[in-house]
Amino acid sequence: MFAKLAQPFPLGATLCDQGCNFSIHCPDNQEIKLVLFDDENKKTIIDLNHQYMGCRYAFVPDIKAGQQYGYQIKDKLEYRLVLDPYAQALGKAPFYVEPFTAEKSWEFAKSVVVDHQFDWQKTTLPQVPYEETILFETHVKGFTKLNPHIDEQYRGSYLGLCQPKVIEFFKAQGVTSLQLLPVTSCMSEPHLLKMDKVNFWGYNSLCFMAPEPRYAKDDAVAEMKTMVRELHKHGIEVIMDIVFNHTAEGGEGGPKFHLKCLDKNYYLQDYSKNYLNYTGCGNTLDLTYQPSLNIVLDTLRHWVTHYQIDGFRFDLAATLGRNRHRFDTQSAFFKAVAQDPILRKIKLIAEPWDVGPDGYQLGHFPRGWNECNDKFRDTVKSYWLEGNNNVKEFATRLMGSRDLFSAGGWPDKLPVNFISYHDGFTLRDLVSYNHKHNHANGENNRDGHGDNRSNNHGVEGESSNFSVIHKRERQKRNLMTTLLFSFGIPHLLAVDSLSHTQGGNNNAYCQDNEISWANWALSGEDECFSAWLSQMLAARKQVMSPFIRAFSGHERGHHRIHWHRSNGQGMTAEDWQGLEAFALYLGLYKDGNELMFLVNSSDIPTRYRLPPGSKWSVICDTSESRLSQRQTQTTYMQSANSLSILYRP
Template sequence: MPARRDTRFSVWSPEAEQLWLCLFDVEDRETRLPMLRDADGWWHIGAAGVGVGQLYGVRADGPYDPDRGLWFDPDKLLLDPYATAIDRPFRYDPALAAPRGEGGDTAPLMPKGVVTAALPDLPHQPPRFAAGGLIYELSVRAFTMLHPDVPEALRGTVAALGHPAIVAHLKALHVSAVELMPVNAWIDERHLPLLGLSNAWGYNPVSYFALDPRIAPGGIGELREAVAALHAAGIGVILDMVYNHDGESDRQGPTLSLRGLDARGYFRYAPDGSLINDTGTGNSIACNAPPARGLILDSLRWFVRNAGVDGFRFDLAPALGRMEQGFDPAAPLLQEMRADPLLADRILIAEPWDVGPGGYQLGNFGEGWLEWNDRYRDDVRRFWRGDSGMLGHLATRLGGSSDLFGHVATRSVNFIAAHDGFPLADLAAFEHRHNEANGEDNRDGHGDNLSWNNGVEGPSDDPEVVAARRSDAKALLSTLFVSRGAIMLTAGDEFGRTQQGNNNAYAQDNEIGWLDWEGRDRELEQHARDLAALRAACPELRDVAMLTDADVEWLDEEGRPLTVEQWEDPERRTLALRYRASGLVIGINGASGPCRFRLAQGNFVVPPRSVHVLTD
């Protein structure tokens, strides 16, 4: 046992009348110690004899007036926003959301913070990610729960990411960096327990420091070891961070941490006193107010110093730059992130939209940022679905999306499918969503998926349908791997993962959401590996400079430059792209019949609805 020592606790709550540090022993008995407030709104206490392993929480008293954003309730045990570990996962209970005086003491329901030993700071090293690399998005739990080579005790955890079988799979795909869907401690949305479901994705955080014990029982040390194992294989690690809201939701939501300490400082409120909901989740963090800005920056630094992560992807990222007048790429938080010594060189990826006013900001985050490019996703899907007039749009996306990111270099993260929506294989098997398992009468999720079903909705044993769907999946993957800019592949899309038509599987912590390693499509997987090897061997495919006429020729079937009339032909679905310097040729045939190209390198036939790459 480590020696007990004094530990100092500090909590921000400028409008509280009293705070208590609450210490819990192994039998969950509580000792309350009053804290003292300083002139700046911080409450402090030095707890004698308290050391590593101590369980604790905070209680706050003061005015209770939710209409004015005041939620003080000493019956609510609160998680310290800076707690770096918790003793168990969050579980929703209606008592957590009860009005003051009605719900009773919530301490038995709440995870406790755990005092942890400080880890030595890791040396600051450049990110392990090259421009134009492959980002591999994965849910830690779903990715490894059914992997036959991962020991059962490790399945579903961060530790599994360092297993040799996982590392070998990533290296075979030439993955530049894995992007981990949220690993911070989260809570279920309140309607899910009533449906017998749970949040499987983690986009409902309570803590911005503590990891969720379900997927990281070893805490920050477990993440640190997994990052080190991936780094040893040359693979970077990007964390998906959710700073736009927290799991306390709307007025009817639970009081767990920020709401009970300083709701008016941490959340955005409308003039009428109601919570602003630019996220669609019930609340919006005031990311550019000093309390939240400091919390976010400290959280980012924590993961760089203690786990050595290479970067961050930000969920609903306009929240990070939203000011009273709207989104501002020069907002204080964004400026401080770029200027911070620990953060300035990290990979920063924006999901550049939310549901608030002016929430669509694709292309507007500026230098130093990569951005998820949904225009790429939609245009590629439309082309392979067979929509008219898509040839020019496809060429723009292949070349780096100069219409969105300027004409020098692209900041695009190209993707065709992500965690949210249909998996790649389901795009060619389901024209409509099938979310009945979510318990919302198939009303949730996007209604327009730009998908198709090859004549049969859902699973099919017809060999022709199966072959057509595999061919479409290959074409989609091929398009992604020959595109300029960073590319993103969601785990399992390389081998035909399916969610059985569910395009909103956030609550499916089961076989719908878990990757089926035993039943994967080996032919499709080999196709993806071949594409990855091709991209790794061809620097022109990894270049992030915008394609120009000085770099490439856009050719028709006879090897002649496409004319204006051909570009504008709404029914034209074939083209060849030839790199002038290397002679690399990419032939694309979106038509229903084969296409013979006659080029200087020779003649070749591209089968219907497929992509062919010819190297010297």
């Protein structure tokens, strides 16, 4: 009877009324055995009597959810316990003391059988349109760990992120979509373990389908689902940042958790069978190999089906389309996602590069993919913070980087524009530091990017000088206004809404402490900026989103676009070489709504002549710390180093 219940697919542990089917892909280790553990850690070893296409499998009766298990293999002369690569939960947070020997593997975290029944309380998916999407990059633990407005037991957890006060904050800020830093199970790299540090960001995947236990009070599976459900109730999407380009097993000499012991072909290898490192993390997953492609696709469907995830941001996504040394937009992965009835409906965001050859692929991902636009980041920071007056480049980014992303593919092909990300300076540090200060990472300040394009405005770090603070706050508003009123999907770092500083650390990946934890003790300036940002996000949805929608697809050529000097005359070819004060006029159709962008990067106030007609409403003027409802008609005096957005319905 039970032999008939045994099946090679799906891989992993699959429950039914009679018990559980266990199946694992393991062509490199045919002597593998299933090991079950009871509550006292006593083990039962079970033969995997069936095999098919490199899979070994067996059906075990009377297994219930919560059963811990692993797989025994022979590693040279020792028996090693390995995780199920398809494990859907882990029994505890993974940890070991270097080196990770076969003996220590038996005390490591174990795979857990999961029953995915859950009361979703008839919640529906938010399905936020692309042109209305506001991405809020958030660390599950870091954002709530110090939040005094929620019960202490929930701080730094999945449940903390969905507490009423936190959701109230998200709603007040106008957030539509939380982009969570990795919440799949993670193992810190050996060099961090030696320094008694952890991979706080989580970009070192252990088991792709298992939620990270560190963020759970009791049950990571149920608590993560609860978080998603409660956020969905309030119309907030959940986007997962996910890492398929490499795994926590590292390169040659790295720890053995599963894939290395089961089938080396999971990874890209050179001709001497050494691991190719196109990720900077020791190994590179090979998606031209069917089992590797399978686990990635199965993982994506797993999160969408069982957790109702709304989309994914793919770390170093060029790897996913890589055929060894080349990137291919027609790769099997892209084709497989495009035809999948579950995956083709969700948001797909690519970090469009990796560190291997042919690795920079901005603008080259297929239809249905949005891409993180680092050219927007670099151009806008250089323009406002470095005085790099490249008007043509700035204008191109403002208008949606159409040199890379044709408006014919909008809104679903809009670029993801950003100023700050988890890696790099926070918004506050961008205007407070000229140099990175990563000494706490233990690498003598050698780590982290050197090209920050920041400006400390005369003082390195924190300052009580009113003039310095005034300049910094204005530049924060310049950067955010440019981001929110450019054509694209705005990506904001969540802690920027609180003006959080990391003390100049631009690579705080191993700082599970106050450096990374959002500081909720806001100063007067911080409170003011948070309120301003909230109002600006509301203004973007009301004013800018319709323009993005109108300028997308077939209707894009039916609108008015004019570039002016401050005196109202059209810009000349010479003006595009470095004009410091210019205006962008946008109008819908022949006589529809109108927008004006008054940009003054010079050091002197400039008076702008406005197009004739009825009065313009001032959406914002970045020289002012608060939004004021007022109107202007014929001219407008724009302060130095600032910009304004004007609107006429």
